[in-house]
Amino acid sequence: MSDSIKFRRFGVMLDCSRNAVMNLPTLKKWIDLTADMGYNTLLLYTEDTYEVDNQPYFGHLRGRYSQKELKEIDDYAFQKGMEVIPCIQTLAHLNAIFRWPQYQKIRDCDDILMAGDETVYALIEDMFSTLKKCFRSRIVNIGMDEAHMLGRGQYQTKNGLRDRSEILVDHLAKVAEIAARQGLEVTMWGDMFFRLASGGDYYVNEVHVSDELKAKIPSNANLIYWDYYSSDKNRYDTQIRLHSAIKEDIWFAGGLWSWTGFAPHNVYSIECTTAALTSCLENNVQNVFLTMWGDNGAECSKFSCLPSLYYSAEYAKGNTDPDAIKKGFEEKYGIPFDSFMLLDLLGTPNEDKVEPFNPDKYIMFSDCFMGIFDSTVRDGDAASYAACAQKLAALQDEPTWGYLFRTMKTLCDVLAIKMDLGVKTRKAYLSGDKKALAALVEDYGKLAEKIDLFYDAFRSQWEKENKPHGFDVQDVRLGGLTRRVLHCQDRLQQYIDGALDRIEELEEPVLDSKGNGPAEATGPVSYNEWKSTVSANVI
Structure with missing residues (x-):
């Protein structure tokens, strides 16, 4: 050589x-x-x-x-x-x-x-x-x-x-x-x-x-x-x-x-x-x-x-x-080469050799009620993140690089819940299944907890590698995400209890994120703009 x-x-x-x-x-x-x-x-x-x-x-x-x-x-x-x-x-x-x-x-x-x-x-x-x-x-x-x-x-x-x-x-x-x-x-x-x-x-x-x-x-x-x-x-x-x-x-x-x-x-x-x-x-x-x-x-x-x-x-x-x-x-x-490659989130919808798809970013910030990217979610996608989290967990104590695996593991824990949470919420709401919605209320609470754990790992990674400037943006993004998840949870509970007679966002049709009209389960895409991922409203 x-x-x-x-x-x-x-x-x-x-x-x-x-x-x-x-x-x-x-x-x-x-x-x-x-x-x-x-x-x-x-x-x-x-x-x-x-x-x-x-x-x-x-x-x-x-x-x-x-x-x-x-x-x-x-x-x-x-x-x-x-x-x-x-x-x-x-x-x-x-x-x-x-x-x-x-x-x-x-x-x-x-x-x-x-x-x-x-x-x-x-x-x-x-x-x-x-x-x-x-x-x-x-x-x-x-x-x-x-x-x-x-x-x-x-x-x-x-x-x-x-x-x-x-x-x-x-x-x-x-x-x-x-x-x-x-x-x-x-x-x-x-x-x-x-x-x-x-x-x-x-x-x-x-x-x-x-x-x-x-x-x-x-x-x-x-x-x-x-x-x-x-x-x-x-x-x-x-x-x-x-x-x-x-x-x-x-x-x-x-x-x-x-x-x-x-x-x-x-x-x-x-x-x-x-x-x-x-x-x-x-x-x-x-x-x-x-x-x-x-x-x-x-x-x-x-x-x-x-x-x-x-x-x-x-x-x-x-x-x-x-x-x-x-x-x-x-x-x-x-550390084995293929083990380090798990940071690509191999075995998830992120895995594609033709285009660098990134649901780890757009699903993370996509609103659970608005459903901007729900058209990309397929059956089994959430489970694939749960499986990936288990693989990454085995590497998070590696002496030099473990902190990278810890961050990605906690991210997968978030996505294992959030990937299809909006899809399941809309389906239960439109079918009038308040029992299913009540179960989902608990998932929203778990999601907020998982986001907090990811935040801790991600913040530690950032502070290890970078100057503190710039993380204020992540505080705003991730803090806003947690607040929004809890807000959605609260509104679901109000609807279940009868304090709200409807949730208007969930009555909007799901449209293809690429602008092709009504669509379901099209699979992952590549999209990296936070402000137009988090909401269709003006930021």
Whole structure:
């Protein structure tokens, strides 16, 4: 077996912008862990969660890393032979800063900065000068992705209607110029430039790249082809070729799925990543990293992706024998590979190799009376979570990783009750079976108790790994969930006792969560937006 990574750079990007900002002791543990596997790069994704000179409100109350902390991170990684590359945003994905009045004036719309505004470029200058002081690497990932509404807000009011391609190109030129003055090279997500070349689509199979477009990419800017969604090597081959036609020596970013709720998706991550790495090796892509996003709350522990993290490192060394990889994993970490994979909630509706379904998130927060996701629930789904809880319970005292299994075990305990509670409640109500409803009243009380136990485990996990900032959101979400469950229990009891003559929500028809009208038992889906899961009302 080879011990050498076959890429120039091979790293992991940690998302520290979606409320979970990894604390320093845990981040050092992460550096130790990944350096030992052979990773030589850490990409730290911080939208506004880092201290910037002259910007006291930038990342205020968000758990931002101080400049002292950033230097400590860089020094520690350097001792381990690892380069730390800061990943920031210089166009979109900056919604959190617009909470503060002084940034409203430089907001185009949504989460997008006002391109062309000198105050914006003063802010970006401060960003770069700060990062230059804190990191040895002269590379900065400047983001610039998914700015779909660029130029359609205050920019248009101020400047009139303008071709968004020109806005993007001009803005990139200015950002790259500022970086060059600081002696920095930049990388940027390639989707916006790819859309320009392809007429608006990403992942198309053919695209014509004009010399004029190529000339607009600054010499100190490199493109990143990102793709987390396919296990088809041919797709990666095609997209690497197309992206390379825009700019040579592209970077590639895959994904270890940690961003759809409380549970990881190691199975899906391994399938997609092994196909991607095979393609990168064959197509001589030298700079490769794996993203670990934290969309919509960052509930999932990054360490729960240890199997796919290790598997990917071995694959990047050319070690492709699954049995040998699993054996090496157990020898290194003292726990069987397949046992660790139980964190995927294998054996539940979460288990699917085609798409990372996540009932662990949307059923957790879906209202028992509203039934927004009741159309996905099938007979036996709740029992599968009870069985999964039993398997996870056997691992919750494991010395190093037991806390991860404890969190997922208590989550499964919740879902073993909650998965079909709304379905059973509506069925009993519509049939007028008050005896069945009386039994369900007890289930609501048990559910509230199980949520409290999960909260304790989840809070302990968060406090072990992250700064305290951001857990206030989980307090609101989980506290609100408990309060709502108890409210539903109380209303059921009032109905049984005759104090209420009806429960209007339970008289609403169950509609397919994807908008296809009446439906029953369609099976799990992928949905990760809390505010539109918890209620159909305005939040």
